[in-house]
Amino acid sequence: MRGRFRLWYAALLAVPAAAATLVMAQGRRTRDDPRAVLASLRTAAGPALPAAAAASASSSTEPARYDRESLYELVDGAAEGYLARGFERCVAATYAFQGTARFEVAAEVYRFASDAGARAQLDADRPRSTAPLDGALAAVSDGNVLLATRGRDLLKLTALTTDPGGREALGALADAWLKESP
Amino acid sequence: MSHEHRIGRREALVRLSSAGLAVAGVATGALGFADRRTASAAVSALRDWRVATPGEGARAVAARGANPADNVRRALTALGGVERFVKRGEVVLVKPNVGWDRLPEQAANTDPRVVAEIVRQARAAGARRVVVADISCNDPGRCFDRSGILAAAGQAGAEVLDGRHVKMVSANLSGAAAGLQVFAPLLEADRVINVPIAKHHGLSRVTLGMKNWFGVLDRGRNRLHQDIDRCLAELGAMFRPTLTVVDATRVLLGNGPQGGSLSDVKDVGAVAVSVDPVLCDAWGAVQLGVDPSSLGFIRNAERAGLGRSDLALVREIGKA
Numbered sequence: 001m002r003g004r005f006r007l008w009y010a011a012l013l014a015v016p017a018a019a020a021t022l023v024m025a026q027g028r029r030t031r032d033d034p035r036a037v038l039a040s041l042r043t044a045a046g047p048a049l050p051a052a053a054a055a056s057a058s059s060s061t062e063p064a065r066y067d068r069e070s071l072y073e074l075v076d077g078a079a080e081g082y083l084a085r086g087f088e089r090c091v092a093a094t095y096a097f098q099g100t101a102r103f104e105v106a107a108e109v110y111r112f113a114s115d116a117g118a119r120a121q122l123d124a125d126r127p128r129s130t131a132p133l134d135g136a137l138a139a140v141s142d143g144n145v146l147l148a149t150r151g152r153d154l155l156k157l158t159a160l161t162t163d164p165g166g167r168e169a170l171g172a173l174a175d176a177w178l179k180e181s182p
Numbered sequence: 183m184s185h186e187h188r189i190g191r192r193e194a195l196v197r198l199s200s201a202g203l204a205v206a207g208v209a210t211g212a213l214g215f216a217d218r219r220t221a222s223a224a225v226s227a228l229r230d231w232r233v234a235t236p237g238e239g240a241r242a243v244a245a246r247g248a249n250p251a252d253n254v255r256r257a258l259t260a261l262g263g264v265e266r267f268v269k270r271g272e273v274v275l276v277k278p279n280v281g282w283d284r285l286p287e288q289a290a291n292t293d294p295r296v297v298a299e300i301v302r303q304a305r306a307a308g309a310r311r312v313v314v315a316d317i318s319c320n321d322p323g324r325c326f327d328r329s330g331i332l333a334a335a336g337q338a339g340a341e342v343l344d345g346r347h348v349k350m351v352s353a354n355l356s357g358a359a360a361g362l363q364v365f366a367p368l369l370e371a372d373r374v375i376n377v378p379i380a381k382h383h384g385l386s387r388v389t390l391g392m393k394n395w396f397g398v399l400d401r402g403r404n405r406l407h408q409d410i411d412r413c414l415a416e417l418g419a420m421f422r423p424t425l426t427v428v429d430a431t432r433v434l435l436g437n438g439p440q441g442g443s444l445s446d447v448k449d450v451g452a453v454a455v456s457v458d459p460v461l462c463d464a465w466g467a468v469q470l471g472v473d474p475s476s477l478g479f480i481r482n483a484e485r486a487g488l489g490r491s492d493l494a495l496v497r498e499i500g501k502a
Contacts, residue, residue, distance in 0.1 A: 077383050077410070127443030128446055144288075144442060160328065
């Protein structure tokens with residue numbers, strides 16, 4: 001009688017134990033997946049700028065970082081719109097390119113609370129005559145400004161030149177950024 | 183057995199003296215660590231930089247043409263000449279918008295040719311010193327360089343001071359700006375010429391003369407964004423310039439204030455000069471395709487008696 005009682009309890013305990021083992025195994029699998037580890041590290045590190053080398057930029061300035069308190073230092077009164085769309089953090093830098101003459105491109109990556117926030121900001125910042133970028137559904141450009149989203153992040157590139165080379169530089173930076181896995 | 187400990191007169195004196203010394207020590211330390219600049223700076227009064235104007239004649243003149251410097255000259259002449267506003271030996275502050283690391287073609291900053299011509303006019307009137315200054319939003323060195331204002335104003339004979347080279351001082355500001363500091367060149371000037379560019383602004387819809395006063399304030403100025411229409415009229419009431427010169431050589435129609443895209447820029451080829459800052463802002467709004475009566479800050483400023491928005495008071499002198 002007593003033995004059967006113990007067996008019953010053991011069987012009862014086996015169910016949560018098996019569930020816990022399953023969950024832990026799943027967690028370990030996710031944790032050990034290098035892509036998942038990289039993605040969670042990147043999320044924790046905040047938005048990332050395109051790699052200068054990948055876009056053939058000759059150099060870039062030190063990245064400046066902004067949060068909800070300091071965003072106005074970067075965009076002044078436009079900050080209110082960003083905050084309303086769920087802005088969280090931003091990183092900005094200026095890239096130099098050497099074409100026929102040296103010119104620069106200003107790059108900013110804004111992180112929002114949701115993908116929808118990033119897309120809404122892209123729509124709000126879209127210049128008057130932009131066209132979708134070839135091959136990239138979530139990117140538009142008019143040659144001076146390029147906007148692209150990747151998940152919760154919005155990339156904004158501004159060519160600080162009237163040289164036609166600026167358009168090419170924007171494309172190269174956007175390509176480099178979009179190809180990096182999130 | 184009693185545990186009561188009686189304090190004698192001598193011990194009481196020792197304890198009181200120790201407490202007094204401790205309080206004095208803490209107070210001295212606090213003073214030492216406090217922001218001495220704020221603690222010791224005297225609050226300076228803002229001056230009224232306007233000059234008396236006769237009742238007759240235009241309150242604003244707008245000139246159009248392909249040459250921005252020529253537009254400035256013709257508008258100033260039609261308003262009575264620069265000598266009416268700047269006297270020999272005076273110190274003149276020229277306050278353009280140099281907020282952004284942008285090219286002149288991107289129309290985020292005042293056109294350098296407009297700024298340079300105002301400097302030349304002030305120098306020609308005998309100004310002892312002409313200072314061009316602004317507190318930029320982006321990196322100050324890059325803004326002054328990329329905008330072309332550093333080179334153009336410097337060559338015209340101005341002392342060009344970006345945010346790294348100006349001292350901030352306390353001034354008797356009121357309303358939402360109370361407690362903010364202003365840059366010292368403002369308080370040192372005998373005459374002040376406000377030179378905004380006409381452009382779109384995400385919050386106030388347009389940015390013109392009254393909004394351009396943000397650029398004399400320190401970093402805490404973002405709090406003025408909370409009730410922008412009221413705050414802009416407050417700034418207009420505190421800062422009374424000698425002249426307002428609205429640069430509409432190129433105007434930014436969207437994605438302001440920083441802009442960037444050339445497709446948001448429209449060539450207007452006009453400059454307005456006025457003794458009435460409200461009238462100047464109303465004229466600037468029209469260049470952007472905005473009805474001035476739809477702008478809260480213009481309505482507030484007019485209600486406060488800072489000027490008039492009646493565009494019939496602007497004399498258009500057309501093309502050269």
